Amino acid sequence: KKEEKFEEIFIPYYLGKLSIEALEPYIASLDPLAKKKFFEIKPYRRRVISHFALVYKDGWDIKRIKMKNFEQKDIKQDYRQLPRQFSEASNILVSLNSFNKFIVGIGNIVKNLNKSVKYLQMIVHNTGVIATQDRMGKNSPEGIHQDGFDYIVSAFVVERNGIEGA
Numbered sequence: 001k002k003e004e005k006f007e008e009i010f011i012p013y014y015l016g017k018l019s020i021e022a023l024e025p026y027i028a029s030l031d032p033l034a035k036k037k038f039f040e041i042k043p044y045r046r047r048v049i050s051h052f053a054l055v056y057k058d059g060w061d062i063k064r065i066k067m068k069n070f071e072q073k074d075i076k077q078d079y080r081q082l083p084r085q086f087s088e089a090s091n092i093l094v095s096l097n098s099f100n101k102f103i104v105g106i107g108n109i110v111k112n113l114n115k116s117v118k119y120l121q122m123i124v125h126n127t128g129v130i131a132t133q134d135r136m137g138k139n140s141p142e143g144i145h146q147d148g149f150d151y152i153v154s155a156f157v158v159e160r161n162g163i164e165g166a
Contacts, residue, residue: 009022009023011082014082015082015083043130044129044130044131044132044135044137045127045128045129045130046127046128046130047086047087047125047126047127047128048086048087048088048089048090048093048125048126049067049070049086049087049088049089049123049124049125049126050064050067050088050089050093050094050123050124050126051064051065051066051067051121051122051123051124052064052065052103052121052122052123052124053065053119053120053121054103054107054119054120054121054122055118055119056107056111056117056118056119056120059104060103060104060107060108062100062103062104064094065121066088067086067088067123069083069084069085070083070084070085070086070123086125089124089126093126094124103122103124106122106151106153107120107122110151
């Protein structure tokens with residue numbers, strides 16, 4: 001019964017229509033150790049997003065599009081189907097030569113797979129993951145992407161500064 005009630009408030013809470021106070025009865029029902037762990041939860045991923053339209057005319061012309069809500073409508077029974085809003089990537093980041101080479105490179109791969117492609121939309125997620133001694137960093141805690149998009153490209157790049165271990 002309590003689980004059904006939680007399911008009723010989860011979406012409104014997630015969408016910002018309910019405050020943390022709506023979770024108070026659930027938090028209060030936790031045993032002391034579980035409650036301690038609940039309050040120790042901290043964000044461990046930082047994400048910015050950017051959206052591009054690519055038009056092919058003897059090469060890719062790239063135009064940045066203002067990103068609205070990000071939705072993954074083809075996912076069933078998952079919070080990721082709800083509209084989410086992320087901060088947009090800075091103009092400094094998306095104007096880097098290496099970033100533009102990456103976008104063009106992905107466009108070329110898709111073009112090679114499907115010669116008739118003349119237009120693409122790309123949504124790029126730049127994600128930073130924080131790992132601690134107590135918690136391994138996971139870039140994709142929800143598992144393999146099954147977003148309903150035609151093409152998904154994942155890149156995992158690690159810059160190791162002062163990091164020990166795997």
